[in-house]
Amino acid sequence: MKIVTYNVNGIKARLPRLLEYLDEQQPDVVCLQELKASDETFPIADIRAAGYGAVWHGQKSWNGVAVLAKGADPVERQRGLAGETEDDHSRYLEAEVATDFGGVVIASLYLPNGNPLPGPKFDYKLRWIDRLAARARALLAEERAVVLAGDYNVIPNDDDTYSVRAMASDALMQPESRAGFRALVAQGWTDALRTRHPKGGVWTFWDYQAGAWPRDAGFRIDHLLLSPIAADRLADAGVDKDYRGREKASDHAPTWAMLR
DNA sequence: ATGCCTAAGCCCCTTAGA
Numbered sequence A: 001m002k003i004v005t006y007n008v009n010g011i012k013a014r015l016p017r018l019l020e021y022l023d024e025q026q027p028d029v030v031c032l033q034e035l036k037a038s039d040e041t042f043p044i045a046d047i048r049a050a051g052y053g054a055v056w057h058g059q060k061s062w063n064g065v066a067v068l069a070k071g072a073d074p075v076e077r078q079r080g081l082a083g084e085t086e087d088d089h090s091r092y093l094e095a096e097v098a099t100d101f102g103g104v105v106i107a108s109l110y111l112p113n114g115n116p117l118p119g120p121k122f123d124y125k126l127r128w129i130d131r132l133a134a135r136a137r138a139l140l141a142e143e144r145a146v147v148l149a150g151d152y153n154v155i156p157n158d159d160d161t162y163s164v165r166a167m168a169s170d171a172l173m174q175p176e177s178r179a180g181f182r183a184l185v186a187q188g189w190t191d192a193l194r195t196r197h198p199k200g201g202v203w204t205f206w207d208y209q210a211g212a213w214p215r216d217a218g219f220r221i222d223h224l225l226l227s228p229i230a231a232d233r234l235a236d237a238g239v240d241k242d243y244r245g246r247e248k249a250s251d252h253a254p255t256w257a258m259l260r
Numbered sequence B: 001a002t003g004c005c006t007a008a009g010c011c012c013c014t015t016a017g018a
Helices: A011-025 A044-049 A120-141 A175-185 A192-196 A241-245
Strands: A002-007 A029-033 A052-057 A065-070 A075-079 A092-097 A104-110 A146-151 A222-226 A234-239 A255-259
Touching: A002 A011, A002 A104, A002 A146, A002 A222, A011 A029, A011 A044, A011 A065, A029 A104, A029 A146, A044 A052, A052 A075, A052 A092, A065 A092, A065 A104, A092 A120, A104 A120, A120 A146, A120 A175, A192 A222, A192 A234, A192 A255, A222 A255
Parallel strands: A002 A029, A104 A146
Antiparallel strands: A002 A255, A029 A065, A052 A065, A075 A092, A092 A104, A146 A222, A234 A255
């Protein structure tokens, strides 16, 4: 089964691209981020017409995450992360999707960008990683197939960016951001892309600015972390890079893992 | 050090993204 994470950067502006992607790739599960739409304006009718069920956690203008499943309705398990009652960002949605191997737990997450730094946005990012890690630990304890998929806004290694120098002062690459991500992975998760492409050099994001796409000046910030039971089924992982080059594209490309 | 480019809101410029 093909499980995808795709930061659409506006579901309304990206709907033609998304429907085209569903039609052409027929992914089994798609985690969306940056809907930039309220719950009421999520285009569920179009998604259903394409053959997908969905759960979503919207927010006007910013953030927003969803889980789509082909020919099935994902069953919501949790929205939002514990630990900060005043946090009203829609950045985490967890659901269960039925499979022929007993079902898979899917989380669609949109980790805070954290720029500028230092400052409250960076502090929020670091706290959010820790809150995610707490949830992740509980999920591992269930000893099931789990996939934590989303835009982590973390460049894990130096070979995950076209230029260490250009990104050195960015929140995506700070030692604290990396340490948080590394601590999460070290709980026992498998970074699907990294496992299949251990030498790096695989990008999931290309900035709209300064000709980043034609220069192939990208980096890897969209990740799929697999629990041990899910990792046992990992057959391949990659990026559907082609969609970044199409008309009215998101600045992220769909990033996927194939489970047997 | 800054703009580059895009989406959305609300009202044509500002905020935010990465």
